[in-house]
Amino acid sequence: MEDTDRQSVYNFIFFTNVLRILDERHMTKNELADRSGVSVSFLSDLTTGKANPSLKVMEAIAAALEVSLPLLLESTDLDRETLEALAGGRVHTSLPTGFERVSVVLPEYRAFQVKKWGEETQKKLRKISPPPNAHK
Numbered sequence: 001m002e003d004t005d006r007q008s009v010y011n012f013i014f015f016t017n018v019l020r021i022l023d024e025r026h027m028t029k030n031e032l033a034d035r036s037g038v039s040v041s042f043l044s045d046l047t048t049g050k051a052n053p054s055l056k057v058m059e060a061i062a063a064a065l066e067v068s069l070p071l072l073l074e075s076t077d078l079d080r081e082t083l084e085a086l087a088g089g090r091v092h093t094s095l096p097t098g099f100e101r102v103s104v105v106l107p108e109y110r111a112f113q114v115k116k117w118g119e120e121t122q123k124k125l126r127k128i129s130p131p132p133n134a135h136k
Contacts, residue, residue, distance in 0.1 A: 010073055014058060015047045017072045021065050024105070035064035074101055096128055 022032060029047070033040045038057055045051035053061070062069040095101060099121070106114060 013076045014072050036060040
C-alpha cells in the first residue's frame with residue numbers, strides 16, 4: 001500500500017472517530033473549535049475528508065475531546081474488509097495476529113470486566129513483544 005493510500009485511510013478513520021465522539025457527546029463543531037483552537041472551517045473540511053490534518057492539529061483535537069490520539073487513529077467501527085477496500089490493500093496494525101482493538105460504550109459494571117480482560121491481555125502482549133529497550 002502506498003503512503004498516500006495509508007494516509008487517506010488514517011484520515012478517514014480519524015475524522016469518522018471525531019464525528020462519532022462529537023455525536024456521542026452531543027458536541028458541536030463550534031464547541032470543538034473553541035476547545036481545540038482549530039477553526040470551524042478546517043474542522044468542516046476535515047470531517048468531509050477534504051483536509052489533511054497535521055500531527056499538531058490531531059493532538060489538539062484529541063486533547064479537546066479528552067481521548068488519546070491513538071484511539072482516534074486506530075479504533076474504528078469499520079470492519080477489516082471495508083478498511084482494506086478503502087486502502088486498496090492490506091491495512092497494517094500495531095497488534096499481533098489474533099488480537100483486535102475494540103471500542104465500545106458499556107454500563108459501568110460491564111466496563112469493569114472488560115477493563116480486567118484488557119489488563120490481562122496487556123500482560124500477555126508484553127510477554128509476546130516487550131517494549132523497546134526493555135532488556136537494558
